[in-house]
Every structure is written in structure tokens, then in C-alpha cells.
Amino acid sequence: MTTHPPAGGAEPSAPVPYGTPEAPRVAVRGEAHLERDPEIARIDITVGARGSSRRAALDDLTGRNAAVLDLVGEYGDAVERLETGAFSISPELSRHGRGERVRAYHGRVRIGAELADFTALGELVSRLADQDLTQVDGPWWALRPDSPVHREVRQQAVREAVQRAREYAQALGTELAALVEIADIGAEQPIAPGAPAGMHRRMPTSSFAGAPGGEAAPLDLQPQRQHVHAQVNARFTMIAPHL
Incomplete structure (x- = not known):
């Protein structure tokens, strides 16, 4: 019986998403975990004020806010980012x-501040907490978004996937033929709104409230090691083994 190609020059159907006896597939997951020192630390500074009138409270807050900004500004390049967040006056x-x-x-x-100099951080936190009606929360330790550690852990996860697939092939007396697919875990799933991005661990918040007294001694802050993870799914074809 003679068969004819589909009318209209239709393209042949796509290959099936699984292996065949001639080209069996192997699917693996590669994982990697690295532990590194943090590169930056963030603190949140809350400056308060009180007055018998709205204008008095606003004037007091303006002065205290300027004093805190001047204090932070004394640390120059040690402070990589300084930004004002929420503001409120309430009865x-x-x-x-x-x-x-x-x-x-x-x-x-x-006010939010981000520092990379952790020696300056300890001194700054102490001086801020020594200010009246001032609260300091943090620090939150992190790696930079563009840190090479992220690339390193992803590459290590890929190498782990290749090694695992190669071991499966060797167990069958054969070897890998080609890479079919490699993808981050969840890459094909939509990200839920508000889902956290990045791979940083945050240190539980510590709160330092301003108190009267002499010059505060610098705090000895111990940076928290950062744990960075990466996972990938990978699929390969193998040379058909002789079973």
C-alpha cells in the first residue's frame, strides 16, 4: 500500500516528549549549595517626634530627621544607599x-540605609540607637543581586546534573549523546504576585531604641553567613545501551 504525505505540505509532527529505544532519555535534577560571607547589610531607622500641635510635631520631626541624615552622612562611601520611606503625622x-x-x-x-563596611555599621547602629525617639531595626545581611556567587552556584548545579546523568548512563554501560533540555526549577510556572525573588537569607530583626547617656560604644556585629541554593532540571539522550 502506498502512503502519501499530508496535503498542503504540512510539517511532520514534533518528536514525542519521551525517549525511544534508539535514543533513550534520562531526566535528572542538579542541585548546589554554597555558603558565603555577606556583602551588604541593611538597616531601617525610624525617627519619631511629638508636639502639642501638628506644626510643632512636624517641625520637631524635620529637625530630628535632618540630624539623623547628617549623622549617617558622616560615614561617606561606607553608606552605599540611603532612602526615605514612609512618613506620617497623626493625632x-x-x-x-x-x-x-x-x-x-x-x-x-x-529611613533605609545599606552598607558594605561592617565596621562602620556597628558604630553607626550604636550612635543612631543613642538618639532620642529613634529606633533602629536590623541588620539584614545579604549578597548583592549581581554577586558572582549566584552565577557560581547555578553553574555548579548544572555540572551536578551532567555528572548525575553521566553516572546513570555509565550504569547502563553507555554514555550520553546530547542535551535535550535544561531549566530552572519552576521556570515554566508563573510567579505568584508578591513572591520573594533572590536567594538571600535575612537575619531576624533586632531593634535598638534610643536611650539617654554618654557616647555609645560601637556594637560588635557578627555578619551572618549566606546560604545560596540553585536547582535545575536537565534531560539528555543516551546512546542505546545493550541490555
């Missing part, structure tokens, strides 16, 4: 007969 209400009245106004502004 404090108190009961007065059957109604309420404004007792005072409270102001608050949040």
Missing part, C-alpha cells in the same frame, strides 16, 4: 467628657 486622641479631643500629635519617618 493622639483622648476622652474629654462625651467626646474626644486631640491631646498631641506624633510624627514618624522611616
Whole structure:
């Protein structure tokens, strides 16, 4: 019986997504884990103020905010990033007969700072915490987004996948023929909104509140080692083994 190609010059169907006896496939997962010292640290500074009127609270907050920015600015290039976040002025209400009245106004502004000099970080945290109505949260240790550690761990995961597939082929008395696919774990799945990106571990928040007294001694902060992971899925074809 004679067969004819599909009408219209249709292309042949795509290969099936699994192996054949002539070209068996092997699917593996490569994993890698590295531990490195952090490269940067971030702190959050919350500056507060209080006044009998909205203008008094705002003026007080403006002065305290400027003092904190000047203090941070003394560390020059040790501070790689400085940015202002949330700002608020809110009334404090108190009961007065059957109604309420404004007792005072409270102001608050949040400042974020990122440093790579951890010696300067310990001194800065101590001096900030020594300021009135000032709170310091952190530090959060991390690697830079463009750190070569990320590339290193991904490459190591790929090499692990190739080695694992090669060992499977050797167990069958054959060897790998070609790479079919390699993909990050979850690369084909959409990322949920708000899902965290990156591979940094964050140090649990410590809080340092300002207190009266003499010049504060620098804190001896011990950087937290960063654990970086990478996983890949890989598929290969093998030369058909003789079983």
C-alpha cells in the first residue's frame, strides 16, 4: 500500500516528549549549595517626634530627621544607599467628657540605609540607637543581586546534573549523546504576585531604641553567613545501551 504525505505540505509532527529505544532519555535534577560571607547589610531607622500641635510635631520631626541624615552622612562611601520611606503625622486622641479631643500629635519617618563596611555599621547602629525617639531595626545581611556567587552556584548545579546523568548512563554501560533540555526549577510556572525573588537569607530583626547617656560604644556585629541554593532540571539522550 502506498502512503502519501499530508496535503498542503504540512510539517511532520514534533518528536514525542519521551525517549525511544534508539535514543533513550534520562531526566535528572542538579542541585548546589554554597555558603558565603555577606556583602551588604541593611538597616531601617525610624525617627519619631511629638508636639502639642501638628506644626510643632512636624517641625520637631524635620529637625530630628535632618540630624539623623547628617549623622549617617558622616560615614561617606561606607553608606552605599540611603532612602526615605514612609512618613506620617497623626493625632493622639483622648476622652474629654462625651467626646474626644486631640491631646498631641506624633510624627514618624522611616529611613533605609545599606552598607558594605561592617565596621562602620556597628558604630553607626550604636550612635543612631543613642538618639532620642529613634529606633533602629536590623541588620539584614545579604549578597548583592549581581554577586558572582549566584552565577557560581547555578553553574555548579548544572555540572551536578551532567555528572548525575553521566553516572546513570555509565550504569547502563553507555554514555550520553546530547542535551535535550535544561531549566530552572519552576521556570515554566508563573510567579505568584508578591513572591520573594533572590536567594538571600535575612537575619531576624533586632531593634535598638534610643536611650539617654554618654557616647555609645560601637556594637560588635557578627555578619551572618549566606546560604545560596540553585536547582535545575536537565534531560539528555543516551546512546542505546545493550541490555
